[in-house]
Amino acid sequence: MTRRTQPKGDPEGWFPDGLPVYGQVGVLEVDCESGTVQCAACGRWFNTVSGAHLTARHGLTVARYREMYGLGLRTVLEAPSRRAQRRASALERMRQEPQLRAMLEAGAADARSGELIRRAGQTSRQAIRESTRRPERVRQLRERGRRGNQVIQEAFRERLRTRSVELGFTDLTSYLMDRHGAGISVSRISAELGCARQPVVAVLDELSLPGRLDPAHPVEVAALARVGYPTLAAFLLAHPPGTSPKQLADALGHSVPWLTYRARRDGLADRLTIPPTAEQRAGTAAQQAGFPDLPSYLRFLAEIEHCTGGQISRRTGLTAARITTLLDRAGVTRRSNEEQRERQTLDKVGWTGTLTDYVVNRDIAGWSIQRMSQELGRSDVWLARRLRSYGSGDLIRPPGHRQDRPAPTTGR
Numbered sequence: 252m253t254r255r256t257q258p259k260g261d262p263e264g265w266f267p268d269g270l271p272v273y274g275q276v277g278v279l280e281v282d283c284e285s286g287t288v289q290c291a292a293c294g295r296w297f298n299t300v301s302g303a304h305l306t307a308r309h310g311l312t313v314a315r316y317r318e319m320y321g322l323g324l325r326t327v328l329e330a331p332s333r334r335a336q337r338r339a340s341a342l343e344r345m346r347q348e349p350q351l352r353a354m355l356e357a358g359a360a361d362a363r364s365g366e367l368i369r370r371a372g373q374t375s376r377q378a379i380r381e382s383t384r385r386p387e388r389v390r391q392l393r394e395r396g397r398r399g400n401q402v403i404q405e406a407f408r409e410r411l412r413t414r415s416v417e418l419g420f421t422d423l424t425s426y427l428m429d430r431h432g433a434g435i436s437v438s439r440i441s442a443e444l445g446c447a448r449q450p451v452v453a454v455l456d457e458l459s460l461p462g463r464l465d466p467a468h469p470v471e472v473a474a475l476a477r478v479g480y481p482t483l484a485a486f487l488l489a490h491p492p493g494t495s496p497k498q499l500a501d502a503l504g505h506s507v508p509w510l511t512y513r514a515r516r517d518g519l520a521d522r523l524t525i526p527p528t529a530e531q532r533a534g535t536a537a538q539q540a541g542f543p544d545l546p547s548y549l550r551f552l553a554e555i556e557h558c559t560g561g562q563i564s565r566r567t568g569l570t571a572a573r574i575t576t577l578l579d580r581a582g583v584t585r586r587s588n589e590e591q592r593e594r595q596t597l598d599k600v601g602w603t604g605t606l607t608d609y610v611v612n613r614d615i616a617g618w619s620i621q622r623m624s625q626e627l628g629r630s631d632v633w634l635a636r637r638l639r640s641y642g643s644g645d646l647i648r649p650p651g652h653r654q655d656r657p658a659p660t661t662g663r
Contacts, residue, residue, distance in 0.1 A: 262294065266319070269437070269452030270309070277321035279328065286332035291320045293447060300328040309447045310407045312400060407450065414444050424458065427451070431460050434470035464516055471513065474503040483513050487522045496523045533567040546581035553578060557594040593637060596627050607643045610634075620647060 537548035
C-alpha cells in the first residue's frame with residue numbers, strides 16, 4: 252500500500268467533535284502525480300483508503316467515514332490507477348476462462364431481452380410479500396452493527412490504554428490529565444498516542460477538562476502567570492490602546508492569532524490595533540509626496556525617475572513582486588533593471604538618446620572606450636557588455652582605431 256508519510260498542507264476545516272477535514276467534503280481527492288487517493292480524516296495518501304486504516308487510526312467504520320465526509324454509498328475508496336489494474340486483470344481473466352466469459356455473455360443477453368427486468372419485478376413483489384418480516388430484520392442488523400462498533404471502539408481504547416502504560420502512566424485517564432495539566436496541545440498528545448485528534452478530544456470531553464478556549468485551560472493560566480495577571484482581560488486592559496499585538500503576544504509567549512482568538516472571546520478585540528501594512532504605509536507616503544494614490548507614485552518612480560525595482564522597493568518598503576503587480580495594474584511597461592540603470596547613467600551626463608548613439612558620437616570625437624566609461628561612471632566591461640547586447644559590438648575597438656560615421660540624430 253503506497254502512501255506519503257505526511258499530508259499535503261493543513262486541514263480545510265474541522266468537525267465540531269475535533270476531527271479534521273482534508274480536501275473538499277463530498278469529493279474523493281486524487282493525486283494526479285502518484286495516482287493515490289487522500290484519507291480525508293488524516294490527509295495521508297493511499298492506493299486504497301481501507302477499513303483497517305479507518306478503524307485503527309480514526310476509530311471509524313467505512314460507512315461512518317462516508318457519511319461524515321459526504322461521500323456516496325457507492326463511492327469506491329480506491330485510486331483510479333488501482334481500479335484500472337483490477338479492470339485489466341478482470342478482462343485478462345475473462346479472456347483466459349471461457350466459462351466465466353460465457354456466464355457474462357448470458358447475463359448481457361438477458362439484459363438486452365428484458366429478462367433481467369422481469370426477474371427484478373418478481374423479486375420486488377416477493378420483497379413486498381415479506382415486508383412484514385423486514386422491520387425485525389432491520390433491527391437485527393442495526394443491533395449487530397452497534398455491537399460491532401462497540402467492539403471496535405473498546406479495542407481502540409484498549410490500545411490507547413496500553414500506550415499510556417508504555418509512557419509510564421497507570422491508565423489513559425491519568426496520562427491525559429497529566430498532559431492536559433502541563434498545557435500540552437491535543438495534536439502533541441495524539442502524536443504521542445499514535446492516533447487522530449478526534450478520540451483524544453472525545454476522552455477529554457468525557458473527563459470534563461477545560462476546552463481549548465476555556466479561560467481555565469492550563470496553557471492560558473501558565474501564560475498569564477508568566478506576566479503576573481489573573482485574567483487575560485486584566486492583562487489587556489493594563490496596556491494602553493494601540494500597543495502592538497506582537498509585543499503583547501511575545502510577553503505571553505504565544506502567537507498573535509492565539510491572543511486574538513482569546514481577546515475576541517472576552518469581547519476585547521478592539522484593544523488589539525493591527526499595524527498598517529507595508530502597502531498602506533507606502534500609500535500614505537505617496538499622498539504626502541503629492542500623488543493621488545500609490546500606483547501614480549510608482550509610475551512616477553518607474554517612468555520619470557527611471558528607478559530600478561530595488562530602488563523602488565527601498566523607497567516604498569514594498570516587495571518586488573508587489574511592485575510588479577501594482578505597475579501592471581497601472582499599465583506601466585517596465586524596463587529591466589539593467590535598462591533602468593543604463594537610462595540613469597545616460598541621464599547623469601545629459602544624453603537623451605540611446606547608448607549606441609552616445610558611443611558613436613564620442614567615437615567620432617576620438618574618445619576611447621575607457622574615456623567614455625570614465626564619463627559615464629561605469630566600467631569599460633559594463634559598457635562593452637551593453638553594446639554587445641544591442642548587436643553593436645563592432646564599436647569596441649583598440650585605442651587609435653577610428654572610422655568616420657555620420658553624427659547621431661539624437662543626443663544633447
